[in-house]
Amino acid sequence: MSFDHRALQQRLDAAGYIAEDSLAMALTLAIALQRPLLLEGEAGVGKTEVGKALARVLGARLIRLQCYEGLDAGAAIYEWNYQRQLLAIRAHEAEGMKADAVERHVFTEEYLLRRPLLEAISQQKPPVLLIDEIDRADEEFEAYLLEVLSDFQVTIPELGTIKATAVPHVVLTSNGTRALSDALRRRCLYAYVEFPDEAKEVRILSVHLPDADQRILEQITGFVQRLRREDLEKKPGVAETIDWARALIGIGLDRLDRDPATLQATLMCLLKTDADLKAITPEVSARLIGKVA
C-alpha cells in the first residue's frame, strides 16, 4: 500500500485547496485505511472545505449531513414516508386487497426516504460523506453514528440489513463546542486544523482571486493575520479573508494603507460581532496596517 501524502497534496492544490502536510497525510491514510477522519479546529479554518475539496479530487459525490441538536435517526438515516403509506393503505383497502399484502407492499423501498447516512452507504462508487459539526448533535446520535461508521451497514427492521456497496470516505468536523466521546475519537483518524500561516493564506487568496495583484493580497493577509492575534470574540476565518479581499479589490483598492476610511468601512466583512467592530478602532487598524505596509 502506498501512503504518499505529497501526491494527494498536489491534487488538492490543483483542486483549489491548499492543505498542510499533516492534513494531507491524515487524508491519505483515511483513504488508504478506509477509516473516518475527524477534523477539529476553530470555526473558519476551512474544515468543511476539506470535505468538498476531497470530493472534487476523487471525482466522488459529496453527501453532507449537517448536525444540529436534536438530530435523530429519522433525519440522518432513514424514515418511512408515512403519508404515502397511509394513502396507499386506504387505496388498496378500497380495491379489496388483503391486509398482509398491503403490509408487504407499503414496507418496500418505494416508501423509504433515504437520509444522508443511508444514501452514503448505498452508492455504487464510494462518495465523500461529510458529517459537519458533529459536536452539535446529541450524544445519543454520536453512539448511533458509531455503529454506522464501524460496520457501514444500517438495519431497517421491516427490510433487513442494508450493507454498504462501497465504503464511503467519511470526514467529520467539530468546532469543539462539546467534548466528543472517546469511542468516536478512537474510531477515527485525527487531525487538528489551524489557521493557515501567512504564506499559505496568500496562496489561498491567489487561488480564489487569480487576477489580483500579489502585493495587495500580501497586505490583506498580513492585516488579517495580525488581526487574529488581537483579543477578539470571534476570529475572522479564511472565508472572511476571501470575502474581504473580494470587497477591497472590487472597490478598486490597490494598496491597503491608501484609504483608511474605506478599510474601516469594510471591516464588517471580517468582524461579525458588535464588540469586535468597536474594539478595532481606526487607531488599531492604523497600527495593524503600519506593520504590514
Added chain:
Amino acid sequence: MTPMLPSERVAGFVAHLRRSGYRIGPAEAEATLGFLAGGADAIAARLGMKALLTGSREQWEGFDELFDAYWHGRGLHRVVPAKDASTDLRELKPPPVWDRVLPSQQDRSTDVPQAQLADGDAPTSQRDGAGRLIASRREQLARRDIARIADAAELAEAARIAGDLARAMRYRLSRRRRAARKGRGLDLRRTLRRNLVHGMEPLELLRKRRPERPVNIVLLLDVSGSMKPYARAFLAFARGLAGSEIRVEVFLFHTRLARITEALRDSDPARAVDRLMLLSQGFGGGTRIAESLAAFNARYAKAVIDSRSVVVVMSDGYDTDPPERLAEELARLKQRAPRLVWLNPLLAWRDYAPVARGMQASLPFVDLFGSAATLADLAALEDEFARL
C-alpha cells in the same frame, strides 16, 4: 530516510504515548505498523503516526515533543511526571498537637483498607454508623479544618461528599424529566407503530419531547501558595466528582492553567492525587486568577461549558492581577456559564468578609458564594447545589 523500523521500537513508542495518557488500542498499534511497513520516510512517518495515534487537540499538540523524546532522545520524556518519592506532600502532615487527639499516622493508615479508596466511597457499615467509635471519628473529621487534612480516610471522605453532591444534582434532574411530558410535535414513527394494533387508525398520538440532559460540572481549582493547605483535599474532592456519573471537567490554576481531567481518572487514586500535586508544583509563585480565567475563557470555555454547566471556582480570591481584570474575565465567563459557584475556604473564618479586592469584584457575577473550610461545609452544599 528511516529504514524499516523494528516492531519492538514501535511498540515501545506506543507504550511511551500510553504512559502520557494517550488511549491507543491494539487496532491503532497494528495500523501504525502496517503504515510504517509501507515504507515512509522520516517526515511522512511522523505525520502518519500523528494522524493515527492522536485523538484530541492536546494530544495533537503534544505529539511532536513526545515523538522527538522517543525517537531522537531529546526533550520531554513524559507529559505528566511519574510518581516520585521526593514529593513534599509530607509537609501536609498535621501538627504534633493532633497526635494526642487522633491515633498516630500509622495506626490510621492500617484501619483504612486500600479498597475503600478505590471507589472513593466508605463501606456501608461505616456509613450507617454501626461502629460508634468510627462514627464519632467521622463527625470529628467533618468538622476539622480542611487545611489540616492529611490522611487517606479524610481524603476518601472528601471524594465521597463530592459524589453525593453530584448525585444530588442528578436526582433533581430525573424528577424534572417526568414533569416535562408535553412534546413539541407528533412523533409519526412511534405513533404509527403504536397504532398498528388499531388498524393504522391513529388513536393514540405520541409526541416528541426534548429529553433533559444531565448537568455537568466544570471545576476550576486554585492551587497557589495561599491555597496549598487545601489543595490536597480539594483534589480528592475533584476526583470524587470526576468519578461520579456526571460529566466533569477539572482545571488547576496558579499562575497558569492546566486541564487535569484525564489525569484525575488515573486508576490508582492515591497516585492520581500525587501526580496532580506534582503537576501543580511545576507552576511559579503567586496567584493569577484573572489571567488563568482569561486562558480558560479563550481556550476551553467554548468546548466545556454548555447551557447545562455549573462552573465551580474553588479559590480564596487572593489575586496578584488587578481586580478589574478579574471582574472582566468573570463577566465573560458568566456570559457562557449559566451557573457560577465560588467556594472559598476562608469564608468560614468568623472575622472574614470578602475584603480581598478580587473577591469583592467578583461577587456580582457569582450565583452562589459558599464556604469550603471543612468537609461539613462541603457536605452542606448538597442542598444549595440541588437548588441551583
